[in-house]
Structures are given as C-alpha cells and as structure tokens.
Amino acid sequence: MAVKIRLARHGKKTYAYFHIIVADSRAPRDGRRIETLGKYNPNTDPAEITLDADRALYWLNVGAQPTVTARRLLSYKGVLLRKHLQEGVAKNAFTQEEADTKWEAWMKEKEAKVQEKKNRLAQESSEDAKKRLEAESVINKERAQALLAKREEAAAQLAAAAAEAAAKAEEAIAEIEGTVAPEDTAAAEAEEQAAE
Numbered sequence: 001m002a003v004k005i006r007l008a009r010h011g012k013k014t015y016a017y018f019h020i021i022v023a024d025s026r027a028p029r030d031g032r033r034i035e036t037l038g039k040y041n042p043n044t045d046p047a048e049i050t051l052d053a054d055r056a057l058y059w060l061n062v063g064a065q066p067t068v069t070a071r072r073l074l075s076y077k078g079v080l081l082r083k084h085l086q087e088g089v090a091k092n093a094f095t096q097e098e099a100d101t102k103w104e105a106w107m108k109e110k111e112a113k114v115q116e117k118k119n120r121l122a123q124e125s126s127e128d129a130k131k132r133l134e135a136e137s138v139i140n141k142e143r144a145q146a147l148l149a150k151r152e153e154a155a156a157q158l159a160a161a162a163a164e165a166a167a168k169a170e171e172a173i174a175e176i177e178g179t180v181a182p183e184d185t186a187a188a189e190a191e192e193q194a195a196e
Contacts, residue, residue: 002026005059005066005074007040008033017041020051020070022059035059040073046117051077057086078107 002025007018009030018040021033037059038051056079060066066074074080085099 003034003059003062003064005037005056005064005070007067007069015043017043020056020073022064025065045121046114049073049077051079053077053079053082057082061086076110078103078110081106 003022004025005020005022006029008021008023009016009018011017019036020038020040022035022037023031023033027033035055037056038049041048051073056074056077060074060079060083071080082103085103088094089096089099
C-alpha cells in the first residue's frame with residue numbers, strides 16, 4: 001500500500017480550507033484516511049497552518065510520500081529540515097544537540113519572518129485606513145462647502161425675491177395711495193364744507 005501525505009478539501013465552494021492527511025494513494029481525495037496531521041487555511045494572510053510535526057516526521061520516516069503542496073507545507077513548517085538533520089545525525093555528521101540547535105535557530109528565524117510579515121500587514125492596513133479616512137474627510141469638507149455655497153446662494157435668491165416683493169408691494173401701495181388719495185381728499189373736503 002502506497003501511503004501519501006496530501007490535502008483533503010473542506011469548506012464552502014468559494015472558501016475552501018484543507019486538512020493535511022495521511023491516506024492510501026488509491027483512496028478518494030476526501031475519502032478514507034489513515035490519520036489527520038493538521039489543517040491549512042489559505043484564505044488568510046499569512047496562511048494559517050497547524051501541523052503535528054512529530055507525527056508528520058514519523059510518517060516521512062516510514063516512507064509516506066508527500067504531494068507537491070503537502071511538501072511545501074511540510075517545508076514551511078520545518079519538518080523536512082528536521083528530517084534532513086535527523087539523517088545527518090544517523091550518519092554521524094553531527095550530534096543530536098547540534099541538530100536541535102540548528103532546527104531551533106531556523107524555527108526562531110522563521111517565526112520572526114512570519115511575525116514581521118504580520119506586523120507589516122497590520123501597519124499597511126492601518127495606514128490604508130488613515131488614507132481612506134483622510135480622503136473621506138476631504139470629500140466631506142468639499143461637500144459641506146458646496147452645500148454651504150448652495151445655501152448662501154438660495155438665501156441670496158430668497159433675499160432678492162423678498163426685496164423685489166417688498167418693492168412691488170411699495171409700488172402697489174404708492175399706486176393705491178396715489179389713486180385713492182385725491183378721491184379721499186375731495187370727499188373729506190366735501191364733508192367739511194357740508195359740516196360748516
């Protein structure tokens with residue numbers, strides 16, 4: 001039986017995540033498995049990978065063959081380096097302590113790179129949010145100024161219309177006074193003469 005370390009797909013149609021599994025090479029992709037080693041979620045940045053490195057190393061040592069993607073994930077988590085170092089210890093190229101220190105140094109460097117990427121992404125996200133906020137505030141100021149100018153223009157038009165209406169009213173009053181006044185004065189004079 002040929003044993004493979006491969007991925008089994010899970011999740012929705014547009015949001016897939018994967019289980020890292022050990023399975024017979026003849027089994028279907030999402031079918032029968034021997035063991036689940038971890039999970040891989042490529043939807044986040046950086047991708048989330050949880051892996052039982054000791055069990056993965058055991059399966060590599062007993063002859064399980066990883067697929068291309070599984071090999072990349074194992075390499076990313078340092079399992080292949082650890083296997084390489086164990087082979088060096090078996091050949092007496094160096095001691096187990098040296099192998100452990102090399103692996104721990106590599107893991108610290110890898111964790112530092114991942115943390116640096118997370119910090120960089122968080123900083124870029126905050127800078128992007130600041131830029132969007134500044135752009136939005138500029139747009140809001142422009143809108144407020146345009147609205148204020150529109151209101152001032154409307155107020156000026158209203159004042160002009162009110163002044164025009166007042167002028168028309170005064171003209172009308174003047175016309176009324178001009179036409180009514182002679183009659184009223186003549187009637188008043190006639191009344192005064194009649195009273196005398």
